[in-house]
Amino acid sequence: PSTKPDDKEVCDEAKGHVTMFTGMDLKGWKAGNQKDHWSASPGPNTLRFDGKVDGGTLATEKEYEHFEMVLDVKLPKGS
Numbered sequence: 001p002s003t004k005p006d007d008k009e010v011c012d013e014a015k016g017h018v019t020m021f022t023g024m025d026l027k028g029w030k031a032g033n034q035k036d037h038w039s040a041s042p043g044p045n046t047l048r049f050d051g052k053v054d055g056g057t058l059a060t061e062k063e064y065e066h067f068e069m070v071l072d073v074k075l076p077k078g079s
Contacts, residue, residue: 009070020060020069021045031058051076 020028023045031038037050038058049056 021047028061029058030061034058 021040022028023040023042025040026035026038026047029038034053034055034057037053037056039048039050040046041048047058049058
């Protein structure tokens, strides 16, 4: 959610939830030979792929067995 999320849309602290994205950099993520095409920017916390190569694969460095992920996606017009 972009502004004033409801409590149910925010992870509860101390229930085993961890933040996977710092919003400042790609620490904890791997993009292989596409790393120059991914960027992070704060305010709002954004992961950005420039679309200049096929695929756009991004993965966490750590493996997770059971997880819930909350994210918003914005695609360019015509996608």
